[in-house]
Amino acid sequence: MQPLGDNNSLGADPSSVLSDPQPQIAAVIDELGRASAKAQYLTAPITSASKLQTNKHHLYLLKDGESNGGRGLAVGFLKVGYKKLFLLDQQGAHVETEPLCVLDFFVKENLQRHGYGLELFSFMLQHKKVEPVLMAYDRPSSKFLSFLEKHYCLKNSVPQVNNFVVFDGFFAKRSAAQLRKVPPKKADGEIKPYSLTEREAVREEQKALPWPLCRHAAPPLSPPLSVSSPCSPSRGRQRPDPALAPALAPGGNRGPNPHPPLINSLNCRAKRTSSLNRSQLSFH
Numbered sequence: 001m002q003p004l005g006d007n008n009s010l011g012a013d014p015s016s017v018l019s020d021p022q023p024q025i026a027a028v029i030d031e032l033g034r035a036s037a038k039a040q041y042l043t044a045p046i047t048s049a050s051k052l053q054t055n056k057h058h059l060y061l062l063k064d065g066e067s068n069g070g071r072g073l074a075v076g077f078l079k080v081g082y083k084k085l086f087l088l089d090q091q092g093a094h095v096e097t098e099p100l101c102v103l104d105f106f107v108k109e110n111l112q113r114h115g116y117g118l119e120l121f122s123f124m125l126q127h128k129k130v131e132p133v134l135m136a137y138d139r140p141s142s143k144f145l146s147f148l149e150k151h152y153c154l155k156n157s158v159p160q161v162n163n164f165v166v167f168d169g170f171f172a173k174r175s176a177a178q179l180r181k182v183p184p185k186k187a188d189g190e191i192k193p194y195s196l197t198e199r200e201a202v203r204e205e206q207k208a209l210p211w212p213l214c215r216h217a218a219p220p221l222s223p224p225l226s227v228s229s230p231c232s233p234s235r236g237r238q239r240p241d242p243a244l245a246p247a248l249a250p251g252g253n254r255g256p257n258p259h260p261p262l263i264n265s266l267n268c269r270a271k272r273t274s275s276l277n278r279s280q281l282s283f284h
């Protein structure tokens with residue numbers, strides 16, 4: 001993992017980048033955040049450098065260090081964070097939990113389906129030492145659902161009344177200490193079934209706009225949860241190198257140190273990925 005801001009940084013003037021990478025990184029995050037929102041038909045970005053400063057989310061940024069005449073080019077990002085959620089388990093009981101959630105995920109349009117998303121995601125899994133089945137997903141797009149099924153065999157979700165998606169195994173694999181049953185709702189009051197997501201917040205902001213400023217281009221509330229591609233990490237046009245397979249297996253042991261497997265995975269696809277650099281950023 002290498003911080004952005006070396007002489008491969010993102011197309012900005014190298015001397016200014018060397019002296020202070022933060023503004024360049026912030027600009028890149030803002031630009032990718034806008035592109036991600038557009039790709040997901042969100043009315044406003046949910047990822048920006050300023051938002052990162054006010055919460056405890058972690059952002060993994062992927063760049064291709066060789067592109068752009070050697071100055072580097074941002075490829076995409078993955079944002080995760082812990083959220084207190086009230087979820088429904090398989091029996092329909094409310095459970096309070098605080099899983100690591102995927103909050104935003106984006107790879108540039110022209111670079112999608114080249115394995116970059118997988119690189120970001122598998123790096124995050126190793127870094128956070130978490131299994132995909134134990135994570136919650138904030139209103140995943142159909143592309144992301146397809147991605148999860150293809151690479152991690154995550155297909156069957158447990159129905160929720162909010163925008164978060166969790167998959168079979170989420171509750172079973174979690175220890176009792178991590179799950180707190182919420183008492184059944186009282187006759188006169190509802191249990192608040194979910195935490196407000198960033199996406200909901202964007203929609204609320206939008207709702208607050210007076211007519212005619214409000215727009216009605218919001219995407220459907222719940223994305224389709226079944227995708228056609230069968231789970232088969234070895235299929236598809238971008239096949240991860242076999243040496244990467246252990247790191248991708250759902251539930252695989254990620255080991256205490258996330259870095260060596262990542263370095264191996266980079267070497268496996270040397271031509272395309274050797275120039276890629278990752279940054280895990282958290283502005284606190």
Ligand SMILES: CC(=O)SCCNC(=O)CCNC(=O)[C@H](O)C(C)(C)COP(=O)(O)OP(=O)(O)OC[C@H]1O[C@@H](n2cnc3c(N)ncnc32)[C@H](O)[C@@H]1OP(=O)(O)O
Pocket residue numbers: 036039040102103104105106107108111112113114115116117118119137138139140141142143144146147148150229235236237238
């Ligand atoms: C919680 C959230 O963040 S939801 C928002 C998720 N982000 C988006 O929808 C933004 C637009 N999409 C993207 O940025 C990317 O497609 C990502 C981040 C979802 C995946 O990154 P990629 O680099 O494309 O993934 P990668 O190449 O590693 O894996 C490819 C697999 O992802 C899925 N996928 C990627 N693009 C598409 C697409 N256009 N249509 C359908 N499935 C797709 C497929 O399963 C694909 O496998 P296939 O090519 O064999 O069908």
